[in-house]
Structure formats: structure tokens, C-alpha cells
Amino acid sequence: MSETSQPAPPADNLVTTSHSLPSGQTYTAVTGTMVLREEVFTEGRFDGLRPKAEVFVTAYTLDGADAASRPVTFAFNGGPGSSSVWLHLGVLGPRRVVMGDAGALLPPPYGLADNEETLLAVSDLVFIDPVSTGYSRAAEGEKAEPYHGFTGDLESVGEIIRLWTTRNGRWMSPKFLAGESYGTVRAAGLADHLQSRYGMYLNGVMLISSVLDFITGDFNQGNDLAYALYLPTYAAIAHYHGLHGDRPLADVLREAEEYAARDYPWALARGARLTPEERAAAVARIAALTGLSEDYVDRVDLRVEHIRFFTELLRSRRQVVGRLDGRFVGWDPDAGREHFTADPSMNAIMGPYSAALNHYLRTELDYANDLPYELLTSRVHPWSYKEFEGAHVQVVDKLAAAMRANPHLRVHVACGYHDGATPYFAAEHSFAHLPVPPELAANVEFAYYEAGHMMYVHEPSRLRQSADLAAFVRGENG
Numbered sequence: 001m002s003e004t005s006q007p008a009p010p011a012d013n014l015v016t017t018s019h020s021l022p023s024g025q026t027y028t029a030v031t032g033t034m035v036l037r038e039e040v041f042t043e044g045r046f047d048g049l050r051p052k053a054e055v056f057v058t059a060y061t062l063d064g065a066d067a068a069s070r071p072v073t074f075a076f077n078g079g080p081g082s083s084s085v086w087l088h089l090g091v092l093g094p095r096r097v098v099m100g101d102a103g104a105l106l107p108p109p110y111g112l113a114d115n116e117e118t119l120l121a122v123s124d125l126v127f128i129d130p131v132s133t134g135y136s137r138a139a140e141g142e143k144a145e146p147y148h149g150f151t152g153d154l155e156s157v158g159e160i161i162r163l164w165t166t167r168n169g170r171w172m173s174p175k176f177l178a179g180e181s182y183g184t185v186r187a188a189g190l191a192d193h194l195q196s197r198y199g200m201y202l203n204g205v206m207l208i209s210s211v212l213d214f215i216t217g218d219f220n221q222g223n224d225l226a227y228a229l230y231l232p233t234y235a236a237i238a239h240y241h242g243l244h245g246d247r248p249l250a251d252v253l254r255e256a257e258e259y260a261a262r263d264y265p266w267a268l269a270r271g272a273r274l275t276p277e278e279r280a281a282a283v284a285r286i287a288a289l290t291g292l293s294e295d296y297v298d299r300v301d302l303r304v305e306h307i308r309f310f311t312e313l314l315r316s317r318r319q320v321v322g323r324l325d326g327r328f329v330g331w332d333p334d335a336g337r338e339h340f341t342a343d344p345s346m347n348a349i350m351g352p353y354s355a356a357l358n359h360y361l362r363t364e365l366d367y368a369n370d371l372p373y374e375l376l377t378s379r380v381h382p383w384s385y386k387e388f389e390g391a392h393v394q395v396v397d398k399l400a401a402a403m404r405a406n407p408h409l410r411v412h413v414a415c416g417y418h419d420g421a422t423p424y425f426a427a428e429h430s431f432a433h434l435p436v437p438p439e440l441a442a443n444v445e446f447a448y449y450e451a452g453h454m455m456y457v458h459e460p461s462r463l464r465q466s467a468d469l470a471a472f473v474r475g476e477n478g
Contacts, residue, residue: 010035010051010139015367018063021094022116026063031367032056033135034163036156052142055160056135058084058365059126060094061168071123071174071203071473074161076130078182080153081380083134083373084127085357086349087180087208091456091465092125094118095360099352101458102327102345110352112360117466123176123473128160130186133374149384150393154189155197161190162198171200176473178206181422181453188212188395191402191409204410205399206469209422209453213394213433216426219305224268226426227303231264231289232256233423234309237326238291240418241314249450253417256289260425268302306420311340320344325452326418345452350375400435403443411444412472414465416455424448445472 014032021027033056037049062070075087089097089112096118098111119125129136131147138144146152165171179187184207194200211217219226235256238244244252267274267282274282282302287294290304291313297304310321311332318335322328322345330344354375361367385393403409413431415424431444447468451458456465 051139073176075178180208188399192398229426231260236417243291
């Protein structure tokens, strides 16, 4: 190459393979990177398209299906900084991780098996890794930072959805989004963005471990809401670890929800105006529900922050519980620590999913890439929320706007009772404040599982969730 020659611009790098479902149906997998380009203008003159990023996708389409009636689901996880591996190999895709579960984890190198409950049975699937996650990267000479924020993320993922839909002739197909964790923020925002930017109206949005309003998990001084909304989850985790005796979980949750909805917010709002008797009653009730000691609840002024809870609950056993999934337990090097050093539930899932994904892409989907596949990266931080300067981050209004413009848009909300990252009672709170008329509120359905953030690592929950999601796509009542 001469010194003055320029490298060739990046091009899509996609690999196609053929496979079969256990049912005998065949499907096509297309795996690799799609080039994201932007229109360039100089003083009003169009200068063409400039490559900005290469986005990794894995798409599965059922062979011989009618594109006009065959749904397609675009799926992604959250973080920010997470690839789509969790939904891909956990619950939706045609292959799934075999890792065991809380208290019965399998040893490395774990396993990979056919997913007989894959959503591919009822919908084509497109898994998207946002820029800097998975194998997605900024284009050579370009910066990744513009994609590391609320708007840049929405626009880039939305553009990939538009490109894939257009190139594959799927504008007339029923279309769904499936997002997990921060991916629910992205999905709610995309429902509005795809409509307003491209006129792409969706049939449904699947929100798994939902967080649409960040104030529901904000434990900063002056916001008492989060303490109340986390209380039922604390009670569920305490129940799992035997701190509620033989009481049924439903009874424990009912009591915790009733207290969190009325008396607890009142007690927190009263502050120093509580009488000694009122404070003592609140301390006793919170301690009984959470499994913590009355002394601890009193010392933290009735306000149990979530990381402190995970560290404190089983301190007498020299164990900590998981944030993503409170069923998991682990050890900390310092049993007197205020905040645990690692989430045992995250430790449990990273190895199995990493091994499965790296094996699967190269060995079964024939996609080779020597870059590290970024399952969950910190390289996207600091994540920009500049659009919300002076206000808390929330997308309840965007989802509501999409529903009002498209009254056929349905929403499925999946919650894990033991999810300490995005508590189910907080999701209920957000949807109770969704600004839509009553007739549209009926388009929202909830599903609950006795597991955590990735509820599908619990086998009974995975089976039921797979059936629930398939029923939602088919348009059956939840």
C-alpha cells in the first residue's frame, strides 16, 4: 500500500449459517457487524455517508415463514455497558446456557444446550450489542463517546433496527422490542423514538426487570421513596433465606406491600416528629419484615439502603446476598464491612455466559473475531444523561407518548421477587403513574417470578417466562 493510499472504508461483516430447532423446523442465523453511518453536510451540501461505528448483531429467522405475518423481536440488555448475551443465551435464543442455579452451580466449563422454549418458535429474533459492548466498536478514527449516553444510544440502536428491518423487507411484519434492566429504559425510549423519527409503530414491548424512573432506586439524602419501594424485595429475600419461618411467600409480600404503601412512607415523612412509641413500632415492623435486627434498623434511622441490606442480612452467617438475585450467597474478606466487595449473583453468571458465548459464536455460528467480547464493560462510563440535567432520569413519559400515539401498543413487564437491582414494587409504582387513559392502561400486563434480575437462571421461572413471552407475542391475554 502506498503512503498516500487510504484504508478501505468498513463494510458489513456478516456470516450466514443454517440450523434446526428440536421441533425439526429450520432457521437461518446471520451473525456479525453492521456499519452504522451518518449523513454528512458541509454548509448545507450533502457530502455522503460517513462510517461511525460497527455494531454486532445476531439475527435468527425461521425458514419458509411469511414475512408479512411473522413477528420479529429486537432484543438487548442494559448496563449501561452490557451486551445482549443474557437474553440471547438465557431465555430467548435457540441455544441456552446450562449453569445450575443458586446453591447448585455447575463447575467450569459449564454447558450449552438447545433451548426448546426459544421465542424463535413464534418470532424471528435480532440481538443487538450497543457500541462498545460485545464486538461492537466505534469505526476506525471515530470516537465511541457519542454513543455512551441516553440519546446517542437510542439513536444508534434505533438506526440498526431501521436498517435491519429495511434490508430484510420486514416493515410489514409485527415488530416487538425486548429489553432487560437499562434495556427497559432503551426499549421505552425507542418505542417513542422509532415512531417519531421513522414512523415505525410497534406491536409490543417486553420489559424484563424494568426500571423506567430512576428516582425509584435513588437512595440519596432527601428521597425516601426508594426505601419504601425496596421493602417488599427485602422481605422476599429474607423469606428465601428462612427468616420468615414457614410463612408462605405470598403472605410475606402482602404484608410488606401494605406497609410499604401506607405506614412506612408516613413514618419516613414524619422524621423527628415521630413519637418514641411510633418510632419503636416502625423499627419493630421494618425489622420483622426485612429480617434485620431492630438495633440495626434504629441505627440507620429506619432507612435500609440496598447494598447495606445485602451485606447485613446474613452477617451472622458470615455471608452476603446477591444484588441481581438475592437467592445467591457469597463471602466477603471482611465480615464487618458496610458494603460488600462483589455481588455473588454476578459472580455466578459471568463465567457460564462468557464461556458459552465465546464458544457458540466461533464454533457454531462460524463467526471469528479476535477482539474480546465485552459481556459487561465499564468502558461506556461515564454514561451521559445530559438531557436530564436538573431532573431525574425517567422514560415513563416516552412510553406513555408511544402508547397514546399507537393505542395498539402492548407492554409486558416481567419482575423477579428477589431482584435487588430493579425491585418489582418500584416497577408497579412507575406504571401506576403512567400518563395514559384507563383504556390504554389495560394494554399493560405484569408477570412475576420467584427469582431475581435474570429470572431465567431459575429453571421453573425460565420455563414459565418463556411461555409468558410467547403468549404475549401471539397476542394472548397475560
